[in-house]
Amino acid sequence: MEDLLTYSWVLWLALILVFVIVEVATVEFTFLMLALGSVAGLLTAAFGGPFWLQVLVAALVSVLLLFAVRPRMLRALKRGGDPTLSNIEALLGTRAEVILPIVDGAGPRNLGQVKLANGETWTARLLAPEGAGVIESGTTVVVTAIEGSTAVVVPAERNVS
Structure with a gap:
């Protein structure tokens, strides 16, 4: 368990990498928000926060971004669409x-x-x-x-x- 706490930053980097790869494939901004939440968990680990706090911060930031930022990003992405019927x-x-x-x-x-x-x-x-x-x-x-x-x-x- 001590090793998990010592090397939790590796877990956060792996999660960030996986979420970014999935986001590139889907382009729906869900996994981007999860990756940014994982960055918050990584920063909490860098400042010496316990693992439960790292997970809590990552989850809170992810949920906040999913509901506050993602809808605006989706609207901005769709706004530039071609209005021509096909x-x-x-x-x-x-x-x-x-x-x-x-x-x-x-x-x-x-x-x-x-x-x-x-x-x-x-x-x-x-x-x-x-x-x-x-x-x-x-x-x-x-x-x-x-x-x-x-x-x-x-x-x-x-x-x-």
Whole structure:
């Protein structure tokens, strides 16, 4: 037990190293706060504090940092994000032109094709068939959802956006 107290600084250095390595892999600031708490435990050991005090100081500093500093750091990290929509979110609300007619009803024969404003061609079906019959080529539609590789569309004049 005497050796543990004498070389407790080695334990704190090992914990700091492990926490920093995990933090580099996760980048969520949890293990960074634990590493900083371990630094506080190391400083308590350097000033000759007993091992129970070292653990207590490390735990208190870690908890304080987790609840006081970490949320602010996460907000600051996310603040600089790119606000541009991508993937499916970027396609929702996009206007498209019908290339192959879309037939009202269910089934693979009722799927048509649309060319989106961004130039992509997608298989398309109507959102809720309501007796529209056929949406002819050249008609403007709006993408309301993406289901797999099929764009779910409504005629542009029905869209309220």
